[in-house]
Amino acid sequence: MPATTHPRQSARRSVKPATWWAKAWQRAVEEAAYDQGDLIAGRRLARAGRVGGIILDAGSYVAAVEDPGGLFSVAGTVPVLDDRSLDALVEAVAATPGRIAALLAGDLPHDLVEHAEELGAELLPYGGELGSVCTCDHWADPCPHALAVCTQVGWLLDTDPLVLFALRGLPRDDLLGRLHTLSLTATAADGPDADDATELDDLDVALEAALRAHRLLREWE
Incomplete structure (x- = not known):
């Protein structure tokens, strides 16, 4: 996928996240920190707006950080999900049509994450x-x-949970494309029963609505 550059974020008074998934990310950052002093210093730099634009790609993010000692370059990494796990993640999103709309609206349903974990993602x-x-x-x-x-x-995740999907190797356009392919493949399968057909119809309607909203948003941007 092409890398995405997120503009420099303004200074703010607090680093406290608003959403449950951004809080989970913050806990991971706290776990990764060697000591509390480093964590406090890092949060101070983040709050002061000393981090430049963040370039985000599958499994990585890069940014420059300025402090009194100079300008430094940071490259961070997150493991990308393997193909089997990515398939499981797409399956979890597709399992309930409302999950697609929720993600595009900036929400990450807790049951989606739990379902994905049960499937191995x-x-x-x-x-x-x-x-x-x-x-x-x-x-x-x-x-x-x-x-x-x-x-x-974590601030980016707070605003858009699909940033997390992109870091794990499934950017927005790929997710929508794979959902569309999954819907077409399932619809073409031989002999679905009435309940399956209804679920597939619901998924297709939700996906089409999500794709239209996504296209309108890109045109507006």
């Missing part, structure tokens, strides 16, 4: 999965600069 990372490299000479990894970038990635 871990969407939310834990601390040990968050890797980072920085051009500074700090003795611990992650350094405060990396923790600042991780914190602001």
Whole structure:
């Protein structure tokens, strides 16, 4: 997928996330921090708006961070889901038509994440999965600069949970395309019963509505 650049985020008073999935990301960042001092320093940099635009790709994010000591470059990593797990994640999204609309509206249903986990797709990372490299000479990894970038990635997740999907290897357009393909394949299958046919019709209607909304949003942007 092509990398996506998210504009520099303004300074804010608090790093406290609003959504449950951004809070889960924040817990992972806290787990990854070597000590509380580094975590506090990283949050201070994030709150001060010292992190530049974040370039996000499957399994990675890159940003520059400025502090009194200079300008440093941070590269962070998150494991990408394998093909089998990605298929399971798409299956979980498709299982309930309302989940598609919820994701596009900026919501991440808790039962979707639980369903995906049951199918073998871990969407939310834990601390040990968050890797980072920085051009500074700090003795611990992650350094405060990396923790600042991780914190602001959490802000992006707070606004749009599909950022998490993209980090895991399933960007928005790929998700919508795979859902559309899944709907067509299932509809063409031989002999679906009445209940299956109704569910497929519901999924197709929801997907078409989501695709129309997505196209309108892109035109507006």
